[in-house]
Amino acid sequence: MDRISGRRTEWNMTxxxxxxxxxNTHSSDNYATQVLSQLKQDILxxxxxxxxKLRMVRLKERYQVGVSPLREALSQLxxxxxxxxxxQRGFTVHPISAEEMADIYHTRAQIEGLCVGQAIExxxxxxxxxxxxxxxxxxxxxxxxxxxxxxxxxxxEALHQEFHTAIAAGCxxxxxxHVRRSLxxxxxxxxxxxxxxxxxxxxxFHANQQQHQDLIDALLARDSESAVQLIQEHLLGxxxxxxxxxx
Amino acid sequence: MDRISGRRTEWNMTxxxxxxxxxNTHSSDNYATQVLSQLKQDILxxxxxxxxKLRMVRLKERYQVGVSPLREALSQLxxxxxxxxxxQRGFTVHPISAEEMADIYHTRAQIEGLCVGQAIExxxxxxxxxxxxxxxxxxxxxxxxxxxxxxxxxxxEALHQEFHTAIAAGCxxxxxxHVRRSLxxxxxxxxxxxxxxxxxxxxxFHANQQQHQDLIDALLARDSESAVQLIQEHLLGxxxxxxxxxx
DNA sequence: TAACTCAAAAACGTCGACATTATTGCTTCC
DNA sequence: GGAAGCAATAATGTCGACGTTTTTGAGTTA
Numbered sequence: 253m254d255r256i257s258g259r260r261t262e263w264n265m266t267x268x269x270x271x272x273x274x275x276n277t278h279s280s281d282n283y284a285t286q287v288l289s290q291l292k293q294d295i296l297x298x299x300x301x302x303x304x305k306l307r308m309v310r311l312k313e314r315y316q317v318g319v320s321p322l323r324e325a326l327s328q329l330x331x332x333x334x335x336x337x338x339x340q341r342g343f344t345v346h347p348i349s350a351e352e353m354a355d356i357y358h359t360r361a362q363i364e365g366l367c368v369g370q371a372i373e374x375x376x377x378x379x380x381x382x383x384x385x386x387x388x389x390x391x392x393x394x395x396x397x398x399x400x401x402x403x404x405x406x407x408x409e410a411l412h413q414e415f416h417t418a419i420a421a422g423c424x425x426x427x428x429x430h431v432r433r434s435l436x437x438x439x440x441x442x443x444x445x446x447x448x449x450x451x452x453x454x455x456x457f458h459a460n461q462q463q464h465q466d467l468i469d470a471l472l473a474r475d476s477e478s479a480v481q482l483i484q485e486h487l488l489g490x491x492x493x494x495x496x497x498x499x
Numbered sequence: 500m501d502r503i504s505g506r507r508t509e510w511n512m513t514x515x516x517x518x519x520x521x522x523n524t525h526s527s528d529n530y531a532t533q534v535l536s537q538l539k540q541d542i543l544x545x546x547x548x549x550x551x552k553l554r555m556v557r558l559k560e561r562y563q564v565g566v567s568p569l570r571e572a573l574s575q576l577x578x579x580x581x582x583x584x585x586x587q588r589g590f591t592v593h594p595i596s597a598e599e600m601a602d603i604y605h606t607r608a609q610i611e612g613l614c615v616g617q618a619i620e621x622x623x624x625x626x627x628x629x630x631x632x633x634x635x636x637x638x639x640x641x642x643x644x645x646x647x648x649x650x651x652x653x654x655x656e657a658l659h660q661e662f663h664t665a666i667a668a669g670c671x672x673x674x675x676x677h678v679r680r681s682l683x684x685x686x687x688x689x690x691x692x693x694x695x696x697x698x699x700x701x702x703x704f705h706a707n708q709q710q711h712q713d714l715i716d717a718l719l720a721r722d723s724e725s726a727v728q729l730i731q732e733h734l735l736g737x738x739x740x741x742x743x744x745x746x
Numbered sequence: 747t748a749a750c751t752c753a754a755a756a757a758c759g760t761c762g763a764c765a766t767t768a769t770t771g772c773t774t775c776c
Numbered sequence: 777g778g779a780a781g782c783a784a785t786a787a788t789g790t791c792g793a794c795g796t797t798t799t800t801g802a803g804t805t806a
Contacts, residue, residue: 282586282789284574308757318791320567323759324574327531331578333677339529340758340797352673359674362617366609426599427606427685430580431678438674529759555787565761570789587767587788 283321290315291325295334295345296441298448302348306335332434334441350495353442357491360435361484364420367432368483371422372476379422380472386415387468391461405447415464419471419483446494459489530568537562538572542581542592543688545695549595553582579681581688597742600689604738607682608731611667614679615730618669619723626669627719633662634715638708652694662711666718666730693741706736 291311294300311322326343329335335343371379390411396404413436420432463486470479538558541547558569573590576582582590618626637658643651660683667679710733717726 280586284570284789285586319759320570320790323531323567323571327571327574328578331575339527339532342758355672355674359672359678362613362675363678366613370609425602425606427602427682428609431606431610435674531759566789567760571759589788 283317284324287315287317287321288325288328291322292329292332292334292437295329296437296444298441298445300345302345302445304345306343306345308342333438348442348445353439353491353495356435356438356442357488360432360439361487363428363432363435364416364483364487365480367420367423367425367428368471368479369423369476370425370428371419372471372474372479374424375422375471379418382418382421383415383468383471386411386418387464390415390464394461402447412460416483419467442494443490446497450497460486463489530564531571534562534564534568535572535575538569539576539579539581539684542576543684543691545688545692547592549592549692551592553590553592555589580685595689595692600686600738600742603682603685603689604735607679607686608734610675610679610682611663611730611734612727614667614670614672614675615718615726616670616723617672617675618666619718619721619726621671622669622718626665629665629668630662630715630718633658633665634711637662637711641708649694659707663730666714689741690737693744697744707733710736 300306306326308319308322312318315322326335326337330337330343334346336346337343390408393408393411396408420429423429463482467479467482467486470482547553553573555566555569559565562569573582573584577584577590581593583593584590637655640655640658643655667676670676710729714726714729714733717729
């Protein structure tokens with residue numbers, strides 16, 4: 253057993269309490285890459301709070317690596333604006349604010365609108381099929397929400413995201429999809445922080461179901477104007493629910 | 500004199516041949532930050548060619564730092580998709596392709612459209628004034644292009660960019676402007692590589708002048724549809740000139 | 747009590763060294 | 777002559793150590 257996989261196992265076992273880390277990392281990755289995904293997850297899920305100082309000793313203990321891979325991972329999160337840095341004062345989790353949340357969600361709505369608009373122009377049969385497939389999987393998993401444990405919500409959320417990603421993928425623009433993904437991650441941080449305080453009720457999800465069907469109809473009809481309008485509303489809905497509650 | 504500024508001076512003096520590096524770095528930055536801007540510049544300007552292997556020994560010599568700051572800087576360029584990495588095989592300059600160029604330019608046109616559209620909605624008097632000021636500076640500097648030395652072209656290009664940034668800034672969305680900046684950098688790599696091979700002729704710039712005036716008129720008239728159309732054409736024009744030439 | 751000083755402790759950023767992995771080049775064998 | 781094996785070389789990724797800077801906190805003074 254080589255060092256990396258050995259170390260990897262240790263990580264999984266020492267994942268202290270709060271966050272069960274995904275073991276889905278290929279040992280072909282280096283430490284920096286492995287730490288990146290875990291650290292990102294820890295920030296997005298709120299294990300490290302907004303504005304919290306990220307002390308190296310703590311990070312070294314948690315992820316069982318030296319400072320070099322840590323600083324590489326943190327450097328990447330810096331570009332993604334999930335951490336901030338001040339010379340000689342180390343790294344800090346990027347603070348949150350109502351203003352940033354509004355900006356992210358609105359920008360995300362615009363970007364998603366671009367994706368959908370182009371997807372309608374460019375999407376082919378395979379695109380339509382993948383949407384219907386993802387929609388089917390999502391609908392079938394609605395039962396996950398009956399028992400609203402964090403794990404089930406996470407699983408449903410993953411399927412939900414896959415559904416919307418299937419739609420956006422039709423735009424066939426790696427650059428645009430890259431931007432989209434980055435914004436999704438930033439937004440999901442706010443969503444997760446909100447989830448930690450407020451349990452979600454089922455009604456919002458049923459509204460979701462209807463919106464999804466309307467969206468699919470507009471997509472298959474290649475009705476760009478309606479589809480863009482629907483997807484933007486679909487994204488801004490959660491925002492409106494979030495923004496008035498205390499973070 | 501501390502180590503950083505001492506080292507900094509050495510950098511400026513040892514800037515081998517091709518690229519005169521900007522000395523505009525505060526000594527409050529750490530090595531990683533300083534290396535980042537220089538390395539990015541070297542990639543954008545083509546000192547390091549697309550697909551070229553970035554060997555650590557070479558980078559250490561060029562920037563006079565150890566591997567730690569280098570890997571941090573490269574990690575950031577990784578997120579910005581200016582380099583790629585393969586485990587145990589180090590970093591490589593991100594390759595270029597006609598497909599990527601098309602994707603970047605088209606996405607950029609869409610993003611710039613969003614910026615302009617929102618700027619027209621949100622822009623105030625100060626916004627209008629800053630546009631006119633930047634336009635004035637740009638027009639006054641047209642003489643820079645009479646002698647088309649690389650330095651003059653660079654200076655004109657900076658003013659040109661400031662003009663368009665002044666317009667986009669009206670959207671008042673940090674997130675959107677962040678995306679915009681990232682795409683500008685990626686696109687400028689293609690433009691720079693093109694400039695290395697083809698000297699530009701003056702006619703394209705005069706066409707530019709007229710487009711700028713039309714754009715300003717549309718902005719001040721708050722004619723969103725025209726303005727978005729104009730800015731997108733303005734961005735795609737250079738793309739069309741570039742795409743048919745050999746890279 | 748509040749502000750200030752300053753020494754001790756903690757934390758940061760960088761380098762050099764080392765183990766591991768990839769690459770090169772030479773030799774051997776078909 | 778060309779493929780295959782293998783040793784030598786080179787390059788990568790990570791850690792521990794070190795100098796520097798920031799933070800802490802106890803003691804002093806107003």
